[in-house]
Amino acid sequence: MSALRPSTTPPTPIAASPVQATQTCPIRLHDLTVAYRGHPAVHHVSGDFTAGALTAIVGPNGAGKTTLLNAIMGRLRPSTGRVELAAHCAGRIAWLPQQAEVDRTFPLQVFDLVAMGLWRQIGSFGRLRATHREAIVAALQTVGLGGFERRNIGELSAGQFQRVLFARTLLQDAQVILLDEPFNAVDARTTDDLLAVVQGWRAEGRTVIAVLHDMAQVQAHFDEALLLARRCVAWGPVAEVLQPAHLASARHMAQAWDDHAPICEGTPTLHRVEGATP
Numbered sequence: 001m002s003a004l005r006p007s008t009t010p011p012t013p014i015a016a017s018p019v020q021a022t023q024t025c026p027i028r029l030h031d032l033t034v035a036y037r038g039h040p041a042v043h044h045v046s047g048d049f050t051a052g053a054l055t056a057i058v059g060p061n062g063a064g065k066t067t068l069l070n071a072i073m074g075r076l077r078p079s080t081g082r083v084e085l086a087a088h089c090a091g092r093i094a095w096l097p098q099q100a101e102v103d104r105t106f107p108l109q110v111f112d113l114v115a116m117g118l119w120r121q122i123g124s125f126g127r128l129r130a131t132h133r134e135a136i137v138a139a140l141q142t143v144g145l146g147g148f149e150r151r152n153i154g155e156l157s158a159g160q161f162q163r164v165l166f167a168r169t170l171l172q173d174a175q176v177i178l179l180d181e182p183f184n185a186v187d188a189r190t191t192d193d194l195l196a197v198v199q200g201w202r203a204e205g206r207t208v209i210a211v212l213h214d215m216a217q218v219q220a221h222f223d224e225a226l227l228l229a230r231r232c233v234a235w236g237p238v239a240e241v242l243q244p245a246h247l248a249s250a251r252h253m254a255q256a257w258d259d260h261a262p263i264c265e266g267t268p269t270l271h272r273v274e275g276a277t278p
Ligand SMILES: Nc1ncnc2c1ncn2[C@@H]1O[C@H](COP(=O)(O)OP(=O)(O)OP(=O)(O)O)[C@@H](O)[C@H]1O
Pocket: 036, 037, 041, 059, 060, 061, 062, 063, 064, 065, 066, 067, 068
């Protein structure tokens, strides 16, 4: 078994496949409401995600952040409104769920899990060629896990497993990458390494949308923020969204929540701050 520790292996970039540069909005929300058993978790949200930008979705616990990601992925059906995906994004959205959603008892080796990122290229019955194997090894090296190929995923620490999921995402060659609390329960070194991967996606023109709780992280690394408290409190450049008044408003809305509220309780709200640039 390899004795390599990820924290001693600096990430090294692999040759990224080029992303078609486009300014077309990849995802547009049209008055989107998503409810569970009639109770809205995301309520009347409209706006565009900026192409090629890093957007953080922030807000209190229960604000609807994961629900919104699930709606974008098509895993939840809107009650009203819709999610519009640009044509160039069809089938090219990667999704990295919260670790708690992944069953790590499944007997699977790191190499095979990362190889799943090539599914779009290879298909269900395709065979891995030498170039695919090289790409898998390179992706693992990029996330600091060179030598971990034959480890069982159940043997990895939370941080190591998150690196593996990032390696799989690297191979997906997605136009849009959705990350749900990607740095939860991982240490500072791993977070820094994975943030470098995220910055690499940005440099390649990919659109990244991440649910985050660490506001300092958002301010330091992200271009835009969508502040949710079931409704959209503010959406635009990070510095404009993360103002004390907006954060207080989100906290107030969270405290005022009524879990038995009807599905439509007022006029739609939207505070997309204009002038955003990636
Ligand atoms: N499967 C479900 N069935 C019923 N209600 C749900 C379900 N999933 C989430 N909810 C409710 O929807 C609301 C939004 O949940 P969601 O997980 O989207 O919030 P979040 O902003 O991601 O929260 P956190 O920061 O705590 O992860 C919450 O009130 C939650 O209880």
